[in-house]
Amino acid sequence: MSPSSADEQTPANAGRFVRRGSQYRNWITPDGARGPTGDAGFAPARQRFHLYVSYACPWAHRTLILRSLKGLEPLIPVSVVNWKMGPSGWSFEPGPGVVPDPIHRAHLLSDVYRADPQAFDGHATTPVLWDRLRGRIVSNESADIVRMFNSAFDALGATPGDYYPAELREQIDALEGPLYERLNDGVYRAGFATSQAAYEAAARGVFQMLDELELRLSTQRYLCGDRFTEADVRLFVTLIRFDAAYHGHFKCNLRRVGDYAALSAYTRDLYQMPTIRRTVHLDHIQHHYYESHPHLDPTGIVPIGPQLDFDAPHGRETLGLRGVEL
Numbered sequence: 587m588s589p590s591s592a593d594e595q596t597p598a599n600a601g602r603f604v605r606r607g608s609q610y611r612n613w614i615t616p617d618g619a620r621g622p623t624g625d626a627g628f629a630p631a632r633q634r635f636h637l638y639v640s641y642a643c644p645w646a647h648r649t650l651i652l653r654s655l656k657g658l659e660p661l662i663p664v665s666v667v668n669w670k671m672g673p674s675g676w677s678f679e680p681g682p683g684v685v686p687d688p689i690h691r692a693h694l695l696s697d698v699y700r701a702d703p704q705a706f707d708g709h710a711t712t713p714v715l716w717d718r719l720r721g722r723i724v725s726n727e728s729a730d731i732v733r734m735f736n737s738a739f740d741a742l743g744a745t746p747g748d749y750y751p752a753e754l755r756e757q758i759d760a761l762e763g764p765l766y767e768r769l770n771d772g773v774y775r776a777g778f779a780t781s782q783a784a785y786e787a788a789a790r791g792v793f794q795m796l797d798e799l800e801l802r803l804s805t806q807r808y809l810c811g812d813r814f815t816e817a818d819v820r821l822f823v824t825l826i827r828f829d830a831a832y833h834g835h836f837k838c839n840l841r842r843v844g845d846y847a848a849l850s851a852y853t854r855d856l857y858q859m860p861t862i863r864r865t866v867h868l869d870h871i872q873h874h875y876y877e878s879h880p881h882l883d884p885t886g887i888v889p890i891g892p893q894l895d896f897d898a899p900h901g902r903e904t905l906g907l908r909g910v911e912l
């Protein structure tokens with residue numbers, strides 16, 4: 587996300603970075619019926635849908651985690667953009683980890699958006715889910731894509747598992763707003779602020795949220811107790827990027843995640859799930875942020891640290907089950 591993609595600044599939000607809403611909101615549903623928004627006609631099928639991601643992008647990362655948890659790799663192929671976002675946005679310029687676009691042979695991600703019949707508003711974000719059958723974009727809203735992956739492919743042999751279970755929906759929904767506002771997007775609002783006041787408000791909000799989460803995760807293994815849910819996916823994607831990118835590049839530097847006992851152990855706990863580990867690409871994370879925002883870091887030099895060891899023991903196996911403190 588570049589600051590130029592922010593909505594217009596007004597006196598009321600002076601210096602504050604504002605993320606745009608997503609433009610494509612159709613849903614894959616088990617029977618192809620219309621979802622909560624958008625058009626009908628997107629029934630699940632093997633290899634019908636194609637996912638475009640950046641390994642650096644936390645929103646795309648959520649969808650990769652659900653795809654992995656639900657064993658959807660053989661059903662939903664993926665293309666991966668170059669970690670560097672240049673003046674023309676994301677590209678498939680060859681580089682480490684880049685997986686080219688087999689459908690449109692696109693050079694820029696915006697070429698994929700332009701191939702959709704809907705008028706393109708000039709803003710090509712990841713993730714984006716493409717429908718090969720109808721030749722159009724299903725969705726570019728990660729929160730919706732996560733929910734589709736959670737349940738729409740169950741009849742096609744997806745790995746069993748419900749990460750948005752009915753009995754926890756109220757709790758998960760209640761966490762969604764604060765997690766997004768104060769943490770997932772909060773780090774960007776700190777990093778892309780163009781006034782001291784806007785930066786400080788966002789950065790302080792980030793650490794208030796981390797402090798609260800540290801308390802919550804000191805006595806329970808996951809955000810909703812002893813069951814891993816979609817809420818944990820939302821938190822993880824920001825925590826795994828925090829010390830490598832947000833602490834330095836976005837000036838969220840009151841503390842590191844590594845300074846929080848419970849939060850850092852929780853991050854290792856989730857990272858050590860094989861289905862999650864294979865979605866984490868720290869090289870993309872670090873290179874993307876430091877190389878893609880010349881107004882924040884004109885040299886584009888990627889720092890040598892910090893040293894991170896997400897494989898260290900986390901000791902959280904019994905937490906939440908017996909209410910043991912760390």
Ligand SMILES: N[C@@H](CCC(=O)N[C@@H](CS)C(=O)NCC(=O)O)C(=O)O
Nearest residue numbers: 587588591643645711712726727728
């Ligand atoms: N609402 C979207 C937000 C996605 C988003 O902002 N992605 C950023 C990358 S982290 C992006 O692709 N930005 C492209 C740009 O700013 O040109 C979602 O959650 O899916």
